[in-house]
Amino acid sequence: MRIGYPCINRSIGCTPSRTFRLVSYSDERVSKTVKTNLDCLTKILSYNAAHGMLFFRITSDMVPFASHPVCTFPWQQHFADEFGTIGEYVRSHRFRISMHPDQFVLLNTPDKGVLERSIADLVYQGQVLDLMGLDDSAKLQIHIGGVYRDKTASMERFIEIYERLDETIRRRLVIENDERLYTISDCLAVHERTGIPVLFDVFHYAINNNGEQNRGLLTSLNNTWKRHDGIPMVDYSSQQPGKRAGAHAESIDPEDFRTFLQSTVPFDIDIMLEIKDKEKSAHAALFLARDDPRLVTGDPGDA
Numbered sequence: 001m002r003i004g005y006p007c008i009n010r011s012i013g014c015t016p017s018r019t020f021r022l023v024s025y026s027d028e029r030v031s032k033t034v035k036t037n038l039d040c041l042t043k044i045l046s047y048n049a050a051h052g053m054l055f056f057r058i059t060s061d062m063v064p065f066a067s068h069p070v071c072t073f074p075w076q077q078h079f080a081d082e083f084g085t086i087g088e089y090v091r092s093h094r095f096r097i098s099m100h101p102d103q104f105v106l107l108n109t110p111d112k113g114v115l116e117r118s119i120a121d122l123v124y125q126g127q128v129l130d131l132m133g134l135d136d137s138a139k140l141q142i143h144i145g146g147v148y149r150d151k152t153a154s155m156e157r158f159i160e161i162y163e164r165l166d167e168t169i170r171r172r173l174v175i176e177n178d179e180r181l182y183t184i185s186d187c188l189a190v191h192e193r194t195g196i197p198v199l200f201d202v203f204h205y206a207i208n209n210n211g212e213q214n215r216g217l218l219t220s221l222n223n224t225w226k227r228h229d230g231i232p233m234v235d236y237s238s239q240q241p242g243k244r245a246g247a248h249a250e251s252i253d254p255e256d257f258r259t260f261l262q263s264t265v266p267f268d269i270d271i272m273l274e275i276k277d278k279e280k281s282a283h284a285a286l287f288l289a290r291d292d293p294r295l296v297t298g299d300p301g302d303a
Helices: 027-051 080-092 110-131 153-162 184-194 202-207 216-222 254-264 279-288
Strands: 003-006 055-058 094-098 139-143 173-176 198-201 233-236 269-272
Touching: 003 279, 027 055, 027 080, 027 279, 055 269, 080 110, 080 279, 094 269, 110 139, 153 184, 184 198, 184 216, 198 202, 198 216, 202 233, 233 254, 254 279, 269 279
Parallel strands: 003 055, 003 269, 055 094, 094 139, 139 173, 173 198, 198 233, 233 269
Antiparallel strands: none
């Protein structure tokens, strides 16, 4: 079991997602920005390795406009060595890595233009993971998408498009339940047709579910992940008090997290903390999980 957080570290004074406006595009600007972003990613991974935070979600904005037709800079070749070095660091420190395409990536959209842009973005993010030399356990997580007035037809459209994707994308994709449209049961139904692993979003499940029982649910979810996929990934958060339903917590709720950990025994999972204070809550979560025999922190005793 690894514990981590997504995209940005608030302690080290840099961001791996620097970008610029489309009207300011130039190959030189892309090159400089990607170099800055990769340098920051390296610092984040170093920080995380030092503190036992071995699950990290890389930002989708690592390469500005990478999937846009305007991008003519051969970033894959130019930064191949840098990506390769980061990948070696990831493997040597036993990290689990993921990426999460933005909400505009919709495989079940009836709009051909949106679909083309969505696939282009998945290709780009898959290239990032491929350039790092990461195996199939490095995942791209997406939602099933919209319902477009016909949920059944929209699920069928997702399955049809998924089966047409290149294998380099399919082998990395996982789907997660969302807080409004598609429940865990919906995701499991898509898995039955496609074999795609299902990522359990705990907070979304609390808001939008079909009354599934936790124990049987975890067994079903665990079975969607094959050996080459790695152990199941879980997104964890809780409700921010006083905010609208579905607002992610600013910081970890210790009692809720302890209860969550207890509820998942004996299943081995990697936990992504979708909590706004990022590494601060990851420190707290690692402390709360310190006696859990599933936990991997990078210490020699974990090997």
